[in-house]
Every structure is written in C-alpha cells, then in structure tokens.
Amino acid sequence: MDSTTTTPNPSSEVSESTVKNDKKKITLSHRIHTWPYLVRMEFLTAIIVMLGMTVWAIGMDAPTEQPADPNRTPNPSKAPWYFLGLQEILVYFDPWYAGVVLPTLIIVGLMAIPYIDINPRGNGYYTFRERKFAISVFLFGFVVLWLSLIVLGTFFRGPGWNIFLPWEYWDPHKVVALTSVDLPYMLGARQESTMFIVGMLLVFCYYPGGALVGQLLLRDTNIYKQLGAVRYHITAGLFLMMFALVIKIFLRLAFNVKYIWVTPWFNV
Template identity: 60%
Template sequence: MGTAEKPPAKPPAKPAAKAPAKAAPKKKVEDLPEKVHVWPYLVRLEFLCAIIVSVLLTVWSITIDAPLEEAANPTKTPNPSKAPWYFLGLQDILVYFDPWFAGVVAPVLIIVGLMLIPYLDVNPKGNGYYTYTERKLAIWVYSFGFLVLWIALIIMGVFLRGPGWNLFMPWQYWDPHKVVALTNVDLPYALGVRTYDMAMLVGGVVVLGYFAVGTAVYFFMERKALKTVGFLRMFLKVQLYLIMIGIVIKIALRLGFNIKYIWVTPWFNV
C-alpha cells in the first residue's frame, strides 16, 4: 500500500515587527504659560547666585591681600592724583565740563536713564529671550553709553593720563615736568565773536538749536512709532540720546580744536 504524502511543512512565521514607539507629543507654544511668577522661580535663582558670589568674594578677600599703599604723606602730593579706577571716567569728564555737570548732572543722568529704560522701551519683542534683530537700537545705544562714555574714559584715565593730567601715549615716558601750551578758547570766540552778549547769544543758539534740530529729526524718522510709543516717551528718549552724543561732541571739540566752552553765561558754562 502506498503511504499518503505529507503536505510540506510551513515555514516558521516571522515575529511581527514592533510598531515604532510614538514620540511624546511636543508641547505647543500656545500651551506654555504666558507669565511665570517671580516668586519662587526667579527669586530662588537670584538668591542662590547671591550666595555663590558672596562666598567667592569672601574667599577671595581672605586669601589675597589688597594692594594698599603706604600711609598718606602730607608733604608729598601724588602726581597725578587719581580717583579709584571705577570713578576715573567721571574724573576725566572734569577736563571737558564744569564740576556741576561732570560731578552732578552726568551721574544723575546715568542713573535716571537706566531707571527709565523699562518705561521708555515698550517693545514687547525680545522679552524673555536674547535677540539682536528685535533690539538693534536698544543694544547699540546701551553699547555706546557703556563702552564709549564709561569704559573708554576709564581706560583713558588709567593708562593715558599722567603727571599734570596730561595725555601720554602708551609708548611715551611720564615726564612730571612736561608742560603743554594749550590755548583753549570758547566756540563763539573761535567763530569770530568778540562781544560778551553776542557770544552768549551765539552759544545759546548752537546748544538749543542742536537739541531742537535733533529732536525734530528723530520725531520725523520715528513718526510711525509715535502713536504706539507716545509723545512723552519719545521726547525723553531723544533727549537722553542727544545728551549722550553731545558729551562725545564736546570731548572731540576739546581734544581736536581746543574748544573750552560752547555756551558761556554768567550762571553756567556748557
């Protein structure tokens, strides 16, 4: 008898492929909170940073001796007599401005200007993240004020001001007997004005005209933003800009053309 043929064995079934794990759904930007409470999130980080910085400064002050000089000698006056490095910028401004401006008005403008930044800058873009595209003007203005009107003057006072508060290049010897013959004149005198009343009038026209023209030009350039920013904010902003630029102009006039004052009056000099 013939035997029945067995059907061919089926090949072993392959294990079913595992379904790819689904990635966790990304959180939509709309789901993120628009505001985060200052307490405890920000205050906690600031407190930790303050503790770390305090510990570092404490260890640093204990391990390193401060470079103190010898006791003051009343019979020997240092030449030049310099303020601490962080005040040398203001001391150098005394060369170009009267003490009422360099010692009072300039520091007050610096402090008030920094305090007004959050109220004058109403641009909502750039809050919470760093961006240059959305903050070009703000970054350039701050960099100009910090680097030019503060750091540059400190560097000049530390490294370039020598005996007699004269300017010395880095490669020049600090000669204590150096005498520089400078004939500083007021701007109206340099323009040919010889009478006192006329000089006061010309100086006033130059200074007030600078602020008037600068304000008008800025308002014309930013006329589209006037509705959103507001007149008062824009006016205060442009005045701070013009004062910053005016300080640099006055320094350039003194160093380049020996101009002492632009506006001379019986009450104040600018």
C-alpha cells in the same frame, strides 16, 4: 494614509484648546527640579569663584601707600578706578555737569529704560535683529562712554592729567600748550555779548532744538505714534545728552574747543 494623520478638525474651538494644551505640556516638560540641577550649578560656580578669589588674594596684595597727609597732594590724584570715566569727562565738561548732573542723568536714564523701550520683542532671549536701536545705544554708552573712558583714565593719564602711554615715564614737568578756545570765538564772534548769544543759540539749537526737529521728522512714523510725545521727548533728551558727550570729546580733541556757551553763571 496613516490613520493618525486624520483630516483637520472641523471645529476650530477644539483645535484651539488642543494647541493650548500642547503649549502647557511643553512649558511643564521644560521645567526641571531646582534641586539638584540649579543648586549644583550655583554651588559649582561658587566654588570656582572662591578658588579664583583665594588665588587672587594670596597672589596680589591690596595697595597701601604712605600715611594720609593733607598737605602733600599726589600728582595725579585719581578717583577710584570705577569713577575714572567720570573724572575723564572733567576734561570736557565743568564739574557741575561732569560730576553732578551727568551722573544723575546716567542713573535716571538707566532707570527710564524699561519705560521708554516699549518694543515688546526680545523679552527673555538674546537677539540683536529685533532690538537694533536699543542694543546699539546701550552698548555704545556702556563700552565706549563708560568702559573705554575708565581704561583711558586708569592707564593713559599721568601728572597734570596729561596723556601718557602706559610704558612712558611720568614727567611731572611735561608742558602741554593750552591753546583751547571757545566755540563762538572760533566761529568769529569777538564781543562778549555776541559770544554769549552765539553760544546760547548753539546750545538751544542742539537741545531742545534737535529734539523738536526730530519730532517733526518722525511725526508720521509708527515709532513716534507708538511712543507718544512724552516718551519721545524723554528718549530724545536722554539720547541727545549722551551724544553731547561724544560731540564735546570730538570738538576738544580735534579742534581744541573748550566751551560752547560761556555765561557768567556756568559754562557748557
């Protein structure tokens, strides 16, 4: 036997401190000088990016259209491309929700992420296995509900906000039948008051109903116990609001549903 492979140290205290020292050594050896190793990477990146910027700026001119004329509305009038996801959502929700409440919820929801995602794993490295739920929800929101709606609004929407394929002629007189109905009407309600009540029930069953049912189902799980009631309800609320958009898009595209709940003050 080699002399270096000695018997385990009987004193646990000593072995613990040895481990600690080893860890510290590893940490120190993994640190490298910022100059030149990081600075040169930043400098290289900056040069490459600026090269690309210059080529882009020489090769492609910023758009200039006719002078501003408040009396001539272009059809379609599009918001800047980065807001076209929100403009697309105007098809499915009224402006008070799509243009004001939803953007606010997106911003607040993003800010809440570090406080509702209490999973300590996956801090500082790439992993999917250790944070399946968080990554799935975020990527779904970012790629499907934000980026793909921007692509839809930018390349597939023409006059009258009708759908056109990118190579199709933008016919300003394209007629699309407006056959959308409200969900309570579809379900058989005919009187205004019944439609109001059916709509209200549907909305309240979804939220807070959905969140409360989830609470009952998850009550005894470890996830719920770690989250606590407050964090659970914030998470569930934000999640349901995000999913409401998916439901509304599906109902509109598949069944031509316009509103779920019509009230004298607002429509959902």
